Amino acid sequence: MLKLSYCDYEALRAHGEETYPHECCGAMLGLATPDGNQVRQIVRAGNTRTDRAHDRYNIAPEELVKIQRQARGLGLDIVGFYHSHPDHPAQWSKTDFDEAHWVGCSYLITAIEGGKAAITNSFLLTGTGEDDKQFIDEPVEIGMAPSENETAQEEGQA
Amino acid sequence: MNIHIPTPLRAYTGGQQTVNVPGATVGEALEQLTGAYPDLRQNLYTADGKLRSFVNIYLNDDDIRYLPAKEATTTEESDELTIIPSIAGGGRCCL
Numbered sequence: 257m258l259k260l261s262y263c264d265y266e267a268l269r270a271h272g273e274e275t276y277p278h279e280c281c282g283a284m285l286g287l288a289t290p291d292g293n294q295v296r297q298i299v300r301a302g303n304t305r306t307d308r309a310h311d312r313y314n315i316a317p318e319e320l321v322k323i324q325r326q327a328r329g330l331g332l333d334i335v336g337f338y339h340s341h342p343d344h345p346a347q348w349s350k351t352d353f354d355e356a357h358w359v360g361c362s363y364l365i366t367a368i369e370g371g372k373a374a375i376t377n378s379f380l381l382t383g384t385g386e387d388d389k390q391f392i393d394e395p396v397e398i399g400m401a402p403s404e405n406e407t408a409q410e411e412g413q414a
Numbered sequence: 415m416n417i418h419i420p421t422p423l424r425a426y427t428g429g430q431q432t433v434n435v436p437g438a439t440v441g442e443a444l445e446q447l448t449g450a451y452p453d454l455r456q457n458l459y460t461a462d463g464k465l466r467s468f469v470n471i472y473l474n475d476d477d478i479r480y481l482p483a484k485e486a487t488t489t490e491e492s493d494e495l496t497i498i499p500s501i502a503g504g505g506r507c508c509l
Contacts, residue, residue, distance in 0.1 A: 305502075
């Protein structure tokens with residue numbers, strides 16, 4: 257099960273609405289626990305596939321390096337990624353599968369219909385590597401506890 | 415030098431997030447890493463020994479593929495290597 261705060265859930269869906277009709281993308285930082293991946297913070301990333309951003313996304317590896325460094329500094333890991341499917345179902349595509357290499361991570365997909373966020377689904381990439389990897393449907397639990405982002409904002413306001 | 419291991423490959427490093435290895439070059443450090451953790455090798459390299467296309471290795475902030483000396487680039491103890499698989503995808507297939 258993937259657990260994330262309501263704030264982060266809404267924020268990643270809003271990201272998909274903002275970039276519509278292009279795909280958005282980002283990383284989810286948190287902890288891998290026996291109960292599943294628990295998200296503590298989401299990080300927006302740029303989509304470098306400007307040639308066909310309406311149906312492709314790619315996060316620049318140098319941005320990933322920085323995100324991983326950020327996670328390490330917070331005592332967190334990259335536990336997943338999110339992206340949007342403009343006017344397309346919230347199901348993984350063959351392209352999503354072929355390009356998925358982070359075994360153990362959650363891949364969250366939000367369908368954006370006419371600019372509005374619709375269904376959000378999560379898929380856990382399981383297996384041991386390229387030869388036996390597979391996506392499995394993963395329940396999403398939306399918590400009301402504040403995320404790291406919200407906590408930092410509140411502390412900044414105090 | 416420290417080599418940072420991404421989440422999906424930690425199963426092959428005993429769960430370690432960072433591994434410290436000796437090595438005067440990037441290649442030597444990677445050899446030390448895969449020598450200590452042999453199961454990592456097939457996840458990083460193809461059968462003919464080439465770095466897999468979806469695996470990126472950064473020396474500090476530089477992709478080693480684009481360094482003039484590539485894996486022969488010399489390193490210092492304070493340098494950091496980061497292994498980072500690519501992340502990409504998209505809604506429609508094969509259009």
